[in-house]
Amino acid sequence: MATYGQYRVTEKKCATCMFWSGGRTIDSRAYKPYFVNADSKKADCLVQKGRTSTAATYCPKWQQWEKLFCSK
DSSP states (O other): OOOEEEEETTSOSGGGBTTOOSOEEEEEETTEEEEEEEEOSOEEOSSSTTOEEOTTOOOTTOOBOGGGSOOO
């Protein structure tokens, strides 16, 4: 059984970053993304070579995961 962490989409964590390579799913409230459930295993960082991080880690190269938000 896998362990997941839950993070709000506004948090600047690896789980909500566009470069996160681990598994994640989105929970919505009122048809808007609210939480990201991310696998708590370590994953390779796609931006910083040789760095492994968890979903709760933050790095200065964080960028919002664009698939979280619907465009009109």
